[in-house]
Amino acid sequence: MRFILEFTRxxxxxxxxxxxxxxxxxxxxxxxxxxxxxGVILQISARTLGQGTIYxxxxxxxxxxxxxxxxxxxxxxxxxxxxxxxxxxxLPLSIKWALKHxxxxxxxxxxxxxxxxWLTLRRFQHTLVANLSKYIFFRHALAYLFxxxxxxxxxxxxxxxxxxxxxxxxxxxxxxxxSDDSSIIxxxxxxxxxxxxxxxxxxxxxxxVVSGERGIGTTTLLRRLLHKVKNATPIYIxxxxxxxxxxxxxxxxxxxxxxxxxxxxxxxxxxxxxxxYLIAIDNAQRLVTPKVGGxxxxxxxxxxxxxxxKSHRAIIAVExxxxxxxxxxxxxxxxxxxxxxMPRWSEQQIGDLLKTRTSSEGEFAISFEGLVLPRQWDEDxxxxxxxxxxxxxxxxxxxxxxxxxxxxxxxxxxxQRDKDTDKVLxxxxxxxxxxxxxQMPKPMLAVLRSIVQLEVASPKELSECTQLSLDxxxxxxxxxxxxxxxxxxDDKAKISDHWFRHITNVLHRQHLLVK
Numbered sequence: 001m002r003f004i005l006e007f008t009r010x011x012x013x014x015x016x017x018x019x020x021x022x023x024x025x026x027x028x029x030x031x032x033x034x035x036x037x038x039g040v041i042l043q044i045s046a047r048t049l050g051q052g053t054i055y056x057x058x059x060x061x062x063x064x065x066x067x068x069x070x071x072x073x074x075x076x077x078x079x080x081x082x083x084x085x086x087x088x089x090x091l092p093l094s095i096k097w098a099l100k101h102x103x104x105x106x107x108x109x110x111x112x113x114x115x116x117x118w119l120t121l122r123r124f125q126h127t128l129v130a131n132l133s134k135y136i137f138f139r140h141a142l143a144y145l146f147x148x149x150x151x152x153x154x155x156x157x158x159x160x161x162x163x164x165x166x167x168x169x170x171x172x173x174x175x176x177x178x179s180d181d182s183s184i185i186x187x188x189x190x191x192x193x194x195x196x197x198x199x200x201x202x203x204x205x206x207x208x209v210v211s212g213e214r215g216i217g218t219t220t221l222l223r224r225l226l227h228k229v230k231n232a233t234p235i236y237i238x239x240x241x242x243x244x245x246x247x248x249x250x251x252x253x254x255x256x257x258x259x260x261x262x263x264x265x266x267x268x269x270x271x272x273x274x275x276x277y278l279i280a281i282d283n284a285q286r287l288v289t290p291k292v293g294g295x296x297x298x299x300x301x302x303x304x305x306x307x308x309x310k311s312h313r314a315i316i317a318v319e320x321x322x323x324x325x326x327x328x329x330x331x332x333x334x335x336x337x338x339x340x341x342m343p344r345w346s347e348q349q350i351g352d353l354l355k356t357r358t359s360s361e362g363e364f365a366i367s368f369e370g371l372v373l374p375r376q377w378d379e380d381x382x383x384x385x386x387x388x389x390x391x392x393x394x395x396x397x398x399x400x401x402x403x404x405x406x407x408x409x410x411x412x413x414x415x416q417r418d419k420d421t422d423k424v425l426x427x428x429x430x431x432x433x434x435x436x437x438x439q440m441p442k443p444m445l446a447v448l449r450s451i452v453q454l455e456v457a458s459p460k461e462l463s464e465c466t467q468l469s470l471d472x473x474x475x476x477x478x479x480x481x482x483x484x485x486x487x488x489x490d491d492k493a494k495i496s497d498h499w500f501r502h503i504t505n506v507l508h509r510q511h512l513l514v515k
Contacts, residue, residue, distance in 0.1 A: 020080060027073055034069055038062045074112045078102070081115045092118070139347060143398030146391045147428070163416040166424065171412040174364045174424060176357045178408075180223075183356040185349050189221055192340045196315065199337050200278060201229055206313045207305050211323040212342025214455070214500070215405025218317045221342065222280040225315065232278040232313065239283045241456060241492075244297035247287070251279075263304055270308040279305070279314040283455070285322035290453050291465045295329055302336075321504075322453045324514045344402025351393035353404050354411055366415065368392065368426050392426060399431060399501065406501045413498075432499050436483065437506045443468060447476045448485070448495070448503055449512045456492040 041062065045055050082102050085095060095118050098111035132138040166174065176182075192210070199206040212218045226234035235254045240246040252261035255269060255277075270277070287297035298318075305314040318326065320341065345353075358366050368388040392414075400406035414429040437445075443466065450465040451457050457465075462473045477493055480486040485503060486493045495503055507513035 023076060023080065027076070030069060030073070034066060038066075071109055074109050074116070077116065078108065078112045081112050081119065084119055085115050088122075094118070139394065140398050143394045147395050147398070162419050163425070163427065164419060165413075166415040166417055171415060174358065174366055174415055175354075175408060175412045178357075184220065184224070185345075185352055188217065188345060188349050189343060192342065193221065193224065195338060195340055196225060197228065200225060200313045200315055201231070203231060203276075203311050204313075205308070205311050206337040207302065208313075208315045208338040208340070209318060209323070209336045210315060210340050210342065211318050211320045213320050213403055213504075215403050216342045216344070217404060218342055219282055222282055222315065222317060226278060226280055229278045232276040232311075235277055235279045237279070237281050239281055239286045241286055244287060244300055247281075247297075247301065263300075267304060267307055270312055271310060273310070276310065277312045279312065280317070281314065282317045283319075284316045285319040285453070285455060288318070288322050288326060288453075289461065289465060290322070290325045290450055294465075295326060298326065319453075319455070321449075321513050325453060345397070345404050345407075346402070347394055347397040350397040350400070350402070350404060350407050351390065354393060354396070354408065357408065358411075364424075366424050366426060369423070371426055371428075388426075392428075395428070401501065401505075403501070409497055432484075432502045434483065434485075434499075434502065437485075437503065442510075442512075443472070444476050444479070445507060445510055445512055447473060448480070449507055451486065451493055451495055452504065452507065452513060456489055456494045458492050462493075 041058065042055075045058050049055055082099065085091070085099055088095075091099070094114060098114045101107040101111045104111075133142075196208055196210065199208050210218060210221065222236065226236055237247070237250050237254060240250065248261070248263065248266065249259045252266060253259050255266065257265060257269060261269075281301065284298060284301070287301065288294055302316070305312070316336075360366065368385045371388040371392060396407040396411055399410060410429045410431070411426075414426050415424055416427050417424050446466045447462055447468070450462050454461060454465070459470060459473045459477060462468075462477075463470045466473065468476075477486065480493070481488070484496055485499050487496050488494075504513060
C-alpha cells in the first residue's frame with residue numbers, strides 16, 4: 001500500500017495542486033483497501049460456506065458496494081472534473097451536454113463520469129503524441145499530413161483569386177535577412193561547440209574541421225568561436241573562389257604582412273610571432289576539386305597550419321558534400337585533431353529563428369489568419385493562429401530538412417497580400433518539382449553533383465570533374481538553365497537557391513550525394 005501511494009504521489013501529473021494529489025491518494029487508498037477487504041471476505045466465505053447461494057449473495061453485496069464507492073468517488077471528484085472541463089476548448093457535444101447537466105441531481109453523476117473519461121482519454125492522447133514526437137519520422141509524418149491538408153484548402157479556397165504574392169526585395173522587409181546583429185539561436189550545436197572549444201580555446205595547437213550543408217549555420221558557428229576566444233587573436237578568412245594563391249594573399253593581409261608574401265614568409269612569421277592566433281577559414285570547399293589531384297590546395301593550407309609548431313589553432317569549414325569526397329580520397333592519411341559535423345536544425349529551432357526575423361505588429365506585420373491546419377491532440381490550449389503558425393513552421397522544417405536558409409527562403413516565398421484588406425498573409429508555398437530530374441541520366445546528374453560540390457563551377461572545371469567533353473557539359477548546362485536549375489555568376493554556374501533542396505534530395509536518393 002505504501003509503495004503504491006508513494007509511486008502515485010511522485011508520478012502525479014499535477015504535483016503542484018495539493019487538493020488533487022490528496023484526493024487522488026485518498027481514492028487509491030479506498031479502492032485498494034476495498035479490494036483487500038473484498039478478497040478476504042470472499043476467501044473466508046468460499047472456505048466456510050462453499051460457493052453456493054450465500055456466497056453469491058455476498059459477492060452481489062460486494063459488487064454493489066463497489067458501485068456505491070464509485071458513485072461516492074465521482075461525487076468527490078465532481079468539482080475538479082468540471083473545473084477542468086470549463087477551462088478546455090473545442091469540447092465535443094457529449095461533454096457540452098455533461099457541462100449543461102452538472103448541477104442536476106440525477107444526471108450529475110453520469111455527467112461527471114463522462115467528463116472524467118474524456119479528460120483521461122485526452123491526457124492519454126497528449127502523452128502518446130508527446131512521446132511519439134520525440135522521433136523524427138513521426139514529426140515528418142505529421143508535417144506531411146499538414147502539408148496535404150493545407151494544399152487541399154489552397155485548391156478549394158476562393159480567396160486565392162484575391163491574393164497576390166509578394167516578390168523581390170519587398171519580401172526582405174517582412175522576413176529580415178541575416179546580419180551580424182541578428183539574434184542567435186543559442187541552443188543550436190551546443191555539443192559541437194563544446195567539442196571544438198576543448199581544442200580551440202586551450203593553449204595547445206590544434207587544427208579542426210567543421211562540416212555542414214550549405215546554409216546550415218557554419219559561418220555563425222565560426223564567428224561564435226572567434227568571439228569566445230580570450231587567449232588568442234582571432235582571424236576570420238572567407239576562402240576566395242580563385243584558389244590557394246588568393247587565400248595566401250588574404251592570410252598575409254590578416255596577419256599584417258605584405259599581400260604578396262609566400263608560404264615561407266607566413267610560416268616564419270607564425271613560428272616567431274609572440275602572438276597566438278585562432279585562424280578560421282570559412283568555405284574551404286573552394287580549395288577542393290572533385291577529381292584526381294583535386295586536394296592539392298587543401299593539403300597545402302593544412303600542412304602550412306601544421307608546421308607553425310607554436311600554440312596557434314585553426315578551424316577549417318568545409319561543406320559536407322565536398323568533405324565526403326575529401327574523406328574518401330584521403331581516408332586516414334588526412335589527419336585533423338577533430339572533425340565534427342553540423343547537426344540539422346530542430347523544428348523548434350527553425351520556428352524560433354523565423355520568429356526573430358518576422359513581426360506580428362507594425363507596418364511589416366505577417367498574419368497566419370485563415371490558414372487552418374489539422375488539430376493535434378497536444379495542442380488544445382492554443383489559439384487557431386498559434387496552431388497555424390506552429391503547423392506551418394513544421395511544414396517548413398520538414399521541407400527544408402532542418403536547413404534554416406532553405407526554410408527562410410520558402411517562408412518568404414509563402415507571403416501573399418490580400419487585395420481587399422492589404423494584409424500580408426502566410427499561405428502554402430509551391431515547392432519545385434521536376435520529373436526530369438528523377439529520370440535524368442547519370443552523367444547529367446554527375447554534372448549537378450559537381451556544381452553542388454564546387455559551389456560555383458566553370459564548364460571547363462565540370463568537364464575535368466565529370467570526364468565529359470566540354471561540348472557535352474555546355475549542352476547540359478544550357479538544359480539546366482532553361483529549367484531554372486542553375487544560375488550564372490561570372491561565367492560560372494551555381495545551383496539555384498530555389499531548386500537547391502529538390503536537387504540535393506534527388507542526388508541523395510540516387511546515392512550521388514550525402515546531404
